[in-house]
Amino acid sequence: MTLTAISRRRLLKVGAAGLAASALPFGIARAQTNVVLGIVYVGPKDDFGWNQAHAVSVESLKALPGITVVEEENVPETDAVAKSMESMINLDGANLILATSFGYYNPFVVELAKKYPDVTFRHAAPLWNKDKDPANAGSYFPYLNQAHYVNGVAAGLSSGGKIGFVAAKPIPSVLSNINSALLGARSVNPNATVQVIFTGEWSLPVREAEATNALVDAGCEVITCHVDSPKVVIETAEGRGVKTAGHNASQAPLAPKGFITGAEYKWETIYKSYADDIAAGKTPPNFLVGGYNNDMLRTTPYGAGATPEAIAAADAAIAALVAGAPIYKGTLKDNAGNVVVDKDYDNYDPYLDxxxxxxxxxxxxxx
Amino acid sequence: MDNALVTVLIAMLGGAIRVSTPFMFVALGETLTEKSGRINLGLEGNLVLGAMVAYAVSYLSGNAWLGVLAAGGSGIFLGALHGYICKLPRVNDIAVGIAMMSFGTGLAFFFGKPFIQPTAPRLDAIPLGDWTGNPALAQALQVNPLFFVGIALAVFMFWAFRNTRWGLIVRMTGDSAASAKAMGVSVDLVRFLATAAGGFLAGIGGAFLSLYYPGSWNQGLSSGQGLMAVALVIFARWDPIKCIFAALLFGAAGALGPSLQSIGISQGYYFFNAAPYILTLIIMIISAGSKAAARDVPGELSITK
Structure with a gap:
C-alpha cells in the first residue's frame, strides 16, 4: 500500500512540475486560477454519516472544469493531519485545503496557515477567530441545529414526546443540536423531554449500540443522535422497535419501519462557492455560516415513522426557519436552573456558538 | 433509587451477554495459541477481517451462518500465515503478530469498502427472558447462540487440556519444546495448528460483531477489542473458564457508562466509560504479582523467556 501511495505522489509531483513549467516561461495571464482542492476526512468517506456527507458534496465538484480534488480519509486528529495537509500543498499543489474534523483546527490548521500564507485553509466548525487566527484560514459551518429543531418538531408529533439522544462529545455544536431538538419537540408538545447519553468518542459502534439500548430501556420512544456514523444507532433502535430521526446523511434506508426524518448537511453549496471564488481570484469569506435560509441544510424525505401532523408541522417549521424565525427565544433555563437565554437570539448569534x-x-x- | 439500581444491574447483565462474545472467542483462540508456546498479537486483524468477511458473505449469500463459517475460514487463513511465518528461523512471533494485525485490518478495509452501505441478513437471538414479563429483562436475555457456543467451547477446552492426548501435547509444546521434541512431537506443526485454530475462533468473534452486535460492518467496528481480548488471556491466567468470566466482566463494565447516564447519573461519564480498562489494570496488578500466577504462564512464551 505504501508503495502505490509513493508512486501516485511521484506521478502527481512530476505532473504538477510539468504544469508549472509549461505555465512559467510565457507568462500568459490566465483568466482563471485552477483550483486544487485538498480535503481530509477523519474516517472512511462512506460511513453513512459526517464524512459521507462531505465526500458526496466533493464528488459533485469533480465533474466541474478547472477543479482537481485530492482526498485523504482516515486521518486522525493528530500530527498526522498536519503531514497530510502539508503533502497536499507541497506535492499536489493544493491551493484550497478543507479540514473536515473538529480537532484538526488547533494547532494543525492554524500553524500550517501561518506557514503557507498563499494557501486557503477552511475548517468545518465555527472556530476561526479574526483577532487571533491567520487571515488565510477560516471556518464554515451550516447550523445543523436548525435541522435538529425540525427533527424535534417531527419527533414530538410522531411520539409521546420522550426523545433519546446519543451524543459523541459535549462541544457547543453537539449541545446546540440537543437543545434545538428539545425546543423543536416542546414547540409542539410542552411536555416533551430529551434524554442524552454521551459516548465520549466520535465513532465507537459498540458503545453507541449500548447507549441506544440503554435509552430504549429508559423508555425513549424516538432515538436520534450526533455521532460521526449514525448507522449503528439507527439500526439498533429500529431493531428495538422504536422510531428514529437521522443525522448528517440520509439513514432512511436503514429504518424502513420507524424512520421519521433526518437532519442533513448540504456542503456542496459551500464548496462550490469556495471553488468559484478562488477560480475568480477572490478570497473566499473567512467565516461562512448558514442554514435553511441559504440552502446549506436539507431534511431527509419523511419515512414511515412520521405521522401526517408531524409532516405538516415540520414543513411549517422549515418555512419559518427560512424566514429567519429564532429557535432560542424568550426566557430559557438550563437543567441546573440558571437562566441562559433571556431574549430572542438570532439563529447565528455568536453567543450561541x-x-x-x-x-x-x-x-x-x-x- | 432502588428501581434505578435494578435498571443498571439489568443493563450490566445485558451488556455482559451482548458485548462479551467477541472477547470470549478471541480470548479462547489466543489461549489455545499461547498454550502451544506462541503469542499471536494479530488477532485484532482476524477479528476485523472476520467481521468484514462474515458481513460480505452473509450479504451475498443471504445466509448469516454461512457468513460465520466464512469468517472462521478467513481467521484460519491469517492464523495459518502467522503460524507458517513463525516457523521460519529467527522470526519473532510478536513482531509477526503486529504485522498480521495491520495486514488483517488493511485487507478488511480494502475489500470491505463496498459492504459498508448494504444491509446484510443478521444472526437471530434466542429470547430467553420473555417469561419474566419485564421488557428490560427480556431484552437483556436475548441471547445469541454463539454466546453458548463460546461457553461450551471453554468448558471443552478446559477439559481437553487436562484429559486428552491432544490437549497434553499442546501444553507440553508450550511448556518445554525440548521435551516435546524428545517425545517425537513436531513442535512447529503443533504450533502451526494451534495458531490456525486460534485464528479460526477469532474470526468467529468478528462475525458476531458484524452480524449480531452491534450488527453492521464499518471500519471502526472493532475499535481495539481484539487487542483487549489478548490482554484478557493474561488476566485469565491461560485458563479457558476464567476467560469466560473475564469477558463477561469486561462486557458488564462496558455497559456501566451508558446505563448510569440513562438513569440520570450523568456526571463523570468519561470515567465510567474507562471502567473496563481501569478494572483490567487493577486486576492485572493484583493477579500478576503472585508466585502462583507465574506458574500458569506457558514456559515457552517469548515474553517470559
Whole structure:
C-alpha cells in the first residue's frame, strides 16, 4: 500500500512540475486560477454519516472544469493531519485545503496557515477567530441545529414526546443540536423531554449500540443522535422497535419501519462557492455560516415513522426557519436552573456558538 | 433509587451477554495459541477481517451462518500465515503478530469498502427472558447462540487440556519444546495448528460483531477489542473458564457508562466509560504479582523467556 501511495505522489509531483513549467516561461495571464482542492476526512468517506456527507458534496465538484480534488480519509486528529495537509500543498499543489474534523483546527490548521500564507485553509466548525487566527484560514459551518429543531418538531408529533439522544462529545455544536431538538419537540408538545447519553468518542459502534439500548430501556420512544456514523444507532433502535430521526446523511434506508426524518448537511453549496471564488481570484469569506435560509441544510424525505401532523408541522417549521424565525427565544433555563437565554437570539448569534449548557427538559450532563 | 439500581444491574447483565462474545472467542483462540508456546498479537486483524468477511458473505449469500463459517475460514487463513511465518528461523512471533494485525485490518478495509452501505441478513437471538414479563429483562436475555457456543467451547477446552492426548501435547509444546521434541512431537506443526485454530475462533468473534452486535460492518467496528481480548488471556491466567468470566466482566463494565447516564447519573461519564480498562489494570496488578500466577504462564512464551 505504501508503495502505490509513493508512486501516485511521484506521478502527481512530476505532473504538477510539468504544469508549472509549461505555465512559467510565457507568462500568459490566465483568466482563471485552477483550483486544487485538498480535503481530509477523519474516517472512511462512506460511513453513512459526517464524512459521507462531505465526500458526496466533493464528488459533485469533480465533474466541474478547472477543479482537481485530492482526498485523504482516515486521518486522525493528530500530527498526522498536519503531514497530510502539508503533502497536499507541497506535492499536489493544493491551493484550497478543507479540514473536515473538529480537532484538526488547533494547532494543525492554524500553524500550517501561518506557514503557507498563499494557501486557503477552511475548517468545518465555527472556530476561526479574526483577532487571533491567520487571515488565510477560516471556518464554515451550516447550523445543523436548525435541522435538529425540525427533527424535534417531527419527533414530538410522531411520539409521546420522550426523545433519546446519543451524543459523541459535549462541544457547543453537539449541545446546540440537543437543545434545538428539545425546543423543536416542546414547540409542539410542552411536555416533551430529551434524554442524552454521551459516548465520549466520535465513532465507537459498540458503545453507541449500548447507549441506544440503554435509552430504549429508559423508555425513549424516538432515538436520534450526533455521532460521526449514525448507522449503528439507527439500526439498533429500529431493531428495538422504536422510531428514529437521522443525522448528517440520509439513514432512511436503514429504518424502513420507524424512520421519521433526518437532519442533513448540504456542503456542496459551500464548496462550490469556495471553488468559484478562488477560480475568480477572490478570497473566499473567512467565516461562512448558514442554514435553511441559504440552502446549506436539507431534511431527509419523511419515512414511515412520521405521522401526517408531524409532516405538516415540520414543513411549517422549515418555512419559518427560512424566514429567519429564532429557535432560542424568550426566557430559557438550563437543567441546573440558571437562566441562559433571556431574549430572542438570532439563529447565528455568536453567543450561541459558545453554548456550554443543556436546557431544562434535557436529562444529561456535559461533564 | 432502588428501581434505578435494578435498571443498571439489568443493563450490566445485558451488556455482559451482548458485548462479551467477541472477547470470549478471541480470548479462547489466543489461549489455545499461547498454550502451544506462541503469542499471536494479530488477532485484532482476524477479528476485523472476520467481521468484514462474515458481513460480505452473509450479504451475498443471504445466509448469516454461512457468513460465520466464512469468517472462521478467513481467521484460519491469517492464523495459518502467522503460524507458517513463525516457523521460519529467527522470526519473532510478536513482531509477526503486529504485522498480521495491520495486514488483517488493511485487507478488511480494502475489500470491505463496498459492504459498508448494504444491509446484510443478521444472526437471530434466542429470547430467553420473555417469561419474566419485564421488557428490560427480556431484552437483556436475548441471547445469541454463539454466546453458548463460546461457553461450551471453554468448558471443552478446559477439559481437553487436562484429559486428552491432544490437549497434553499442546501444553507440553508450550511448556518445554525440548521435551516435546524428545517425545517425537513436531513442535512447529503443533504450533502451526494451534495458531490456525486460534485464528479460526477469532474470526468467529468478528462475525458476531458484524452480524449480531452491534450488527453492521464499518471500519471502526472493532475499535481495539481484539487487542483487549489478548490482554484478557493474561488476566485469565491461560485458563479457558476464567476467560469466560473475564469477558463477561469486561462486557458488564462496558455497559456501566451508558446505563448510569440513562438513569440520570450523568456526571463523570468519561470515567465510567474507562471502567473496563481501569478494572483490567487493577486486576492485572493484583493477579500478576503472585508466585502462583507465574506458574500458569506457558514456559515457552517469548515474553517470559
Amino acid at each position: 459558545g453554548m456550554t449548557w443543556l436546557l431544562e427538559g434535557v436529562q444529561g450532563s456535559i461533564t
